Amino acid sequence: VSGVAAVQARIGAIEARIAQVTGAYSASGAADSSSARAAQEVNSDATFAAALNSAMAATGSSGSGLSTSQLLGSFAGAPAGTGAGFVAAASKYLGVPYVWGGESASGMDCSGLVQRAFADIGVSVPRTAREQMRIGTEVASLAQAQPGDLIVTRGGGHIAIYLGDNKILHAPQPGEKVSVRELFETDKDIDTIRRVLPSGTSGSGAGALGAAGLTGLGAAGGNAATAALASLAVPGLGTSGATALDSARLALQLSTGGL
Numbered sequence: 513v514s515g516v517a518a519v520q521a522r523i524g525a526i527e528a529r530i531a532q533v534t535g536a537y538s539a540s541g542a543a544d545s546s547s548a549r550a551a552q553e554v555n556s557d558a559t560f561a562a563a564l565n566s567a568m569a570a571t572g573s574s575g576s577g578l579s580t581s582q583l584l585g586s587f588a589g590a591p592a593g594t595g596a597g598f599v600a601a602a603s604k605y606l607g608v609p610y611v612w613g614g615e616s617a618s619g620m621d622c623s624g625l626v627q628r629a630f631a632d633i634g635v636s637v638p639r640t641a642r643e644q645m646r647i648g649t650e651v652a653s654l655a656q657a658q659p660g661d662l663i664v665t666r667g668g669g670h671i672a673i674y675l676g677d678n679k680i681l682h683a684p685q686p687g688e689k690v691s692v693r694e695l696f697e698t699d700k701d702i703d704t705i706r707r708v709l710p711s712g713t714s715g716s717g718a719g720a721l722g723a724a725g726l727t728g729l730g731a732a733g734g735n736a737a738t739a740a741l742a743s744l745a746v747p748g749l750g751t752s753g754a755t756a757l758d759s760a761r762l763a764l765q766l767s768t769g770g771l
Contacts, residue, residue: 580692583677587659592633594712595660602629602673602681608690610683615639622671625683625690626662629673635708642668648708653699658711663695664703674705 578586584603590596602625611619615628623641630637638644645664651657659676672682675692683690 578677580679583675583679584692591712593635593709595658595707595709596712597633598629598635598660598709599673599675599681601632602626604632605629605683605690606681606692608683610686610688610690612686620683620690622683625681626671626673630708637708641671644671645704645706648706651705651707654695654702654705657705658707660707660709660711662706662708663697664706665697665701667703 584599584606587596587600587603590600592601605617605620605625605628608617608625609619610621611624612621613624614620615624620628623639623644626641626644627637627639637647641664644662645668648662651661657663657674657676659674661674663672663674663680664670665672670682672680674680674695678695679692680695681690681692684693
């Protein structure tokens with residue numbers, strides 16, 4: 513049975529169990545401890561089924577639980593002509609001081625980092641953020657953003673590299689260094705998201721859920737749910753997806769049996 517089929521089969525079994533226990537509980541009208549336990553199991557299984565469905569459908573960008581080093585490490589060895597390869601190239605400049613107008617390892621600004629990282633993988637792009645915000649193709653929203661996409665804010669005054677997992681890599685401002693931070697901006701704060709290269713993150717942990725991100729599901733369940741998410745090309749979970757996945761983990765622990 514494929515990973516996706518296994519997850520779907522588990523959801524179907526949970527839903528059938530909910531219907532069975534709910535019917536029995538309603539018919540008896542009993543409120544003894546046995547019925548209370550059954551109701552608790554119904555609630556936990558219902559939470560798990562709904563949460564897992566929600567997590568599988570989510571297309572936002574946070575919550576895999578990866579550390580920054582794990583996230584960046586997941587791009588190692590990615591093909592140069594992909595968004596993942598672009599991220600790998602840019603990550604080499606972590607810690608480089610911000611220098612306005614700079615574009616080298618001795619100092620760089622936000623658009624200098626973008627231009628330098630692209631050049632390292634053989635891609636030529638314009639120098640300034642206002643020019644870079646017109647390259648590639650536009651991505652409709654953060655929910656569809658993939659690692660390697662460019663996030664432009666401040667009317668073209670700042671540009672950053674999306675990593676997935678609701679994080680960006682950028683050269684922030686004078687006095688700071690090239691670094692990774694959480695993406696607190698929302699779609700309304702972003703001028704444009706540009707995709708220059710295909711993501712190339714299939715099979716990596718970059719912004720996607722790996723088995724480590726599904727520890728509550730056990731080895732087989734983690735693999736099954738990971739396969740399901742990968743088949744949907746989910747680059748990461750948004751805030752609602754992360755909350756749903758946390759509920760799924762807890763619910764599975766409370767329910768009898770696992771995937």
